[in-house]
Amino acid sequence: MSExxxxxxxxxxxxxxxxxxxxxxxxxxxxxxxMDFLINKRITQFPSAEELETLRTLGEQIRQYNLxxxxxxxxxxxxxxxxxxxxxxxxxxxxEANAIILGICQKHSAKLMVKxxxxxxxxIELNHACEAAGIEAMExxxxxxxxxxxxxxxxxxxxxxxxxxxEEIARLFHEKVEGVDYTDNVDELIQxxxxxxxxxxxxxxxxxxxxNFAVAETGTLxxxxxxxxxxxxTTAPPVHIAITGIEKIVEKLDHVPxxxxxxxxxxTGQNISTYFNMISGPRKADEKxxxxxxxxxxxxxxxxxxxxxxxxxxTLQCIRCGACMNHCPVYTRIxxxxxxxxxxxxxxxxxxxxxxxLDATKTMATASTLCGACGEVCPxxxxxxxxxxxxxxxxxxxxxVAWAMVYxxxxxxxxxxxxxxxxxxxxxxxxxxxxxxxxxxxxxPKRLRDLLKERA
Amino acid sequence: MSARDRIxxxxxxxxxxxxxxxxxxxxxxxxxxxxxxxEKAARFRACIEFAHAxxxxxxxxxxxxxxxxxxxxxxxxxxxxxxxxxxxxxAISVLSESGITxxxxxxxxxxxxxxxxxxxxxxxxxxRGAIAETGTLxxxxxxHEPRLMSLVPPIHIVLLDANTIHNTFYEVMSxxxxxxxxxxxxxxxxxxxxxxxxxxxIQVTLAYGAHGPKELVVLLIGEEA
Numbered sequence: 114m115s116e117x118x119x120x121x122x123x124x125x126x127x128x129x130x131x132x133x134x135x136x137x138x139x140x141x142x143x144x145x146x147x148m149d150f151l152i153n154k155r156i157t158q159f160p161s162a163e164e165l166e167t168l169r170t171l172g173e174q175i176r177q178y179n180l181x182x183x184x185x186x187x188x189x190x191x192x193x194x195x196x197x198x199x200x201x202x203x204x205x206x207x208x209e210a211n212a213i214i215l216g217i218c219q220k221h222s223a224k225l226m227v228k229x230x231x232x233x234x235x236x237i238e239l240n241h242a243c244e245a246a247g248i249e250a251m252e253x254x255x256x257x258x259x260x261x262x263x264x265x266x267x268x269x270x271x272x273x274x275x276x277x278x279x280e281e282i283a284r285l286f287h288e289k290v291e292g293v294d295y296t297d298n299v300d301e302l303i304q305x306x307x308x309x310x311x312x313x314x315x316x317x318x319x320x321x322x323x324x325n326f327a328v329a330e331t332g333t334l335x336x337x338x339x340x341x342x343x344x345x346x347t348t349a350p351p352v353h354i355a356i357t358g359i360e361k362i363v364e365k366l367d368h369v370p371x372x373x374x375x376x377x378x379x380x381t382g383q384n385i386s387t388y389f390n391m392i393s394g395p396r397k398a399d400e401k402x403x404x405x406x407x408x409x410x411x412x413x414x415x416x417x418x419x420x421x422x423x424x425x426x427x428t429l430q431c432i433r434c435g436a437c438m439n440h441c442p443v444y445t446r447i448x449x450x451x452x453x454x455x456x457x458x459x460x461x462x463x464x465x466x467x468x469x470x471l472d473a474t475k476t477m478a479t480a481s482t483l484c485g486a487c488g489e490v491c492p493x494x495x496x497x498x499x500x501x502x503x504x505x506x507x508x509x510x511x512x513x514v515a516w517a518m519v520y521x522x523x524x525x526x527x528x529x530x531x532x533x534x535x536x537x538x539x540x541x542x543x544x545x546x547x548x549x550x551x552x553x554x555x556x557x558p559k560r561l562r563d564l565l566k567e568r569a
Numbered sequence: 570m571s572a573r574d575r576i577x578x579x580x581x582x583x584x585x586x587x588x589x590x591x592x593x594x595x596x597x598x599x600x601x602x603x604x605x606x607x608e609k610a611a612r613f614r615a616c617i618e619f620a621h622a623x624x625x626x627x628x629x630x631x632x633x634x635x636x637x638x639x640x641x642x643x644x645x646x647x648x649x650x651x652x653x654x655x656x657x658x659x660a661i662s663v664l665s666e667s668g669i670t671x672x673x674x675x676x677x678x679x680x681x682x683x684x685x686x687x688x689x690x691x692x693x694x695x696x697r698g699a700i701a702e703t704g705t706l707x708x709x710x711x712x713h714e715p716r717l718m719s720l721v722p723p724i725h726i727v728l729l730d731a732n733t734i735h736n737t738f739y740e741v742m743s744x745x746x747x748x749x750x751x752x753x754x755x756x757x758x759x760x761x762x763x764x765x766x767x768x769x770x771i772q773v774t775l776a777y778g779a780h781g782p783k784e785l786v787v788l789l790i791g792e793e794a
Contacts, residue, residue, distance in 0.1 A: 143772075146773075147772075147773050150773045151773075164600075167596065168596070171591055171592075171593065171596050174588070174589070174591040174592075175591045175593070177588045178588045178589065178590055178591050180585075181585055181586070181587050181588040182587065183580055183585075184577050184580040184581050187576075187577065187580070188577070203571065203572040203573035203576055204572055205572045205575060205576060209572060253780065254770070255768045255770040255771070255779055256768075256770035259770065259771070272769070272770060272773070273770070274770055274771065275773070277771075277772075278772060279771050279772045279774070282771055299771045299772065299774040299776050300776050302771055302776075303768060303771065303776040303778070303779055304778070306779075307778065307779060307780060310780065311686060311780070314686070314780075315682060315683070315686045328748075330748060331747075331748040331755045332755075333748075333755055333759075339766070339767050339768060339769075339779070340766055340767070340768045340770075340779035340780045340781065341720060341766040341779060341780035341781025341782070342779070342780040344716075344720050344760075344780075344781065345720065345721075345780055345781070348716045348717055348720065348758070349678075349682075349717065349721075351679075359576065359580075365748075366742055366747055366748045366755075367593050367594075367739060367742060367743060368591065368593065369738075370593075370597075370737065370738040370739040370742070371591075371593060371596065371739075373738065374738075381769070384616065384702070384703045384704075385700075385703035385704075385705055385738075385761065385763050386763070387620070387762065387763050387764050387765070387766060387767055387781070388760065388761065388762060388763075388766075388781070389705075389760070389761035390758070390760055391755070391758065391759040391760070391761075392757070392758055393755040393756065393757055393758070393759070394757040395757065396757065397757055399712045400711070400712050400715060400757065401674060401675075401676065401677050401678055401712065401715045402677070402678035402715040402716050402717045403710075403715070403716050403757060403758060411576075413572075413576050413579075417576060417579035417580055417583075418579075420579070420580055420583050421579070421582070421583045422583075423584070423585075426583075426585075
């Protein structure tokens with residue numbers, strides 16, 4: 114495990130970071146506005162509740178079927194990819210994954226890597242590893258590019274720069290991009306990004322991307338995107354390295370259409386993304402472009418731990434659409450950065466404990482109202498609220514002995530409630546977060562059993 | 570023990586019960602009824618136009634004329650075409666008389682990457698087929714029409730035969746036998762394209778022409794035009 118992962122305690126400071134966002138009306142407005150937009154866009158994509166329900170059930174079946182034979186499928190995927198000329202690497206930890214990627218870069222004496230959007234590369238902190246090795250890693254997704262320029266991290270898995278206003282981005286471009294005048298016209302800002310990044314695509318030595326679905330039978334890596342930077346990253350440079358978690362695998366090609374439909378409709382409310390890019394091999398002898406080398410890095414990083422348990426395994430059904438965060442009342446109020454983890458929001462709360470340990474992430478599962486919205490919108494029916502309850506239970510290792518005893522014994526309960534009602538004047542007026550906005554909790558002067566006795 | 574062996578050992582150690590195979594064909598059977606070519610073409614057109622593509626109804630005879638009109642209207646003086654294809658040949662013969670330069674993609678990209686990125690305003694490729702439900706073009710780049718041809722030039726013009734439009738993505742791959750060696754083994758790169766490049770990464774404001782083509786033009790060959 115990397116030093117970073119061992120010492121990283123997102124739980125610490127979670128409260129302080131949340132407070133900061135909650136008290137910032139501009140950030141509140143950014144998130145509320147964007148999440149409402151995405152919620153409404155999604156609704157328009159699912160006009161039939163019945164179709165949505167049967168499609169979600171199908172999505173759940175596809176993911177569970179494939180997870181059910183995950184080890185077999187991984188071996189099959191490796192065989193198919195190798196047959197197609199794609200080199201497969203396995204990594205248990207972020208450090209191992211970084212070492213593999215840097216090794217490939219160094220073999221090619223690479224100086225510049227352009228990156229399509231990849232949350233797994235965020236998970237392993239690839240950009241830091243590249244920097245340390247003297248390789249420039251350049252994000253090319255517009256949102257990721259903005260976040261990288263600002264020296265920040267994504268605050269949403271689909272919309273990385275959603276916490277920024279266009280005025281902030283305008284100032285950022287003006288300060289950080291050479292020869293750019295201040296403009297807060299969104300079209301102009303995008304064209305500035307396009308111009309800068311085109312020159313990078315032209316000269317980059319390595320293209321890095323994530324993977325949305327890996328098809329075991331055909332050895333195909335599928336990528337979903339709107340901008341074209343994913344296609345450029347995987348096509349223009351001479352070497353393409355893809356990285357994915359081991360769970361993103363499906364057995365057959367026809368498992369892809371239902372998942373693709375669920376993914377784009379749930380994520381951004383599009384019936385399909387602008388591009389769906391299916392890569393099944395490097396450039397062939399008679400072809401004129403495409404990378405001459407393609408690599409796939411398969412990353413564990415805690416996924417095998419989730420896999421070991423029937424209930425927790427459901428976490429791995431995730432297709433990373435982000436609908437759970439869009440619909441989460443907590444995420445909408447505190448934004449993505451407060452969580453302190455690569456994956457924020459409801460999915461972050463259930464996946465991060467496997468990556469960083471339960472100790473480091475234990476307050477996260479409590480940052481939920483258990484309203485159930487995340488589970489209701491999940492396109493592959495991950496029971497997120499149940500999993501949050503499970504993690505809450507597990508994170509409190511010392512059982513509340515006295516509490517349990519009182520509730521188990523009728524006579525003890527009788528005595529305890531009698532004491533509570535007689536000495537209710539002893540309850541403190543300051544009861545921590547509860548009394549910051551509420552009146553103190555106090556046992557009633559008469560117990561329920563006393564009231565019932567009076568009635569009789 | 571390698572990382573591979575350790576990962577596989579951990580997965581194999583988990584108590585996993587096999588799950589029934591998903592019934593995908595059955596779901597799609599009830600999903601959408603069969604439509605005529607004209608109905609599919611209309612649905613395709615409505616969807617891809619909604620995504621900001623331009624669509625022109627043309628015939629086998631008339632498309633080169635429309636191509637010329639589109640290029641002239643957009644003031645394009647140079648077009649990247651595939652001389653090794655019949656449609657490429659037709660485009661070259663029609664356009665060469667009109668003063669529009671046709672450039673073929675004849676060398677490896679390494680030999681002309683600069684020019685491709687800086688000096689090619691538009692390209693013409695054929696689509697292998699399309700999907701009505703989502704307004705999607707299906708392209709399988711090959712030696713004649715390589716991957717970057719539909720990606721780097723700011724204007725991408727696509728020739729599509731209405732008879733090759735399917736209802737759904739599932740229908741395309743099952744009808745054509747994608748991934749089956751004897752029918753349609755997967756190419757190195759298969760693409761679904763559903764409009765010009767776009768992004769909503771700045772304040773969820775939609776902007777076109779992010780990294781790929783800024784404009785997508787479809788010449789839809791049907792019977793009516």
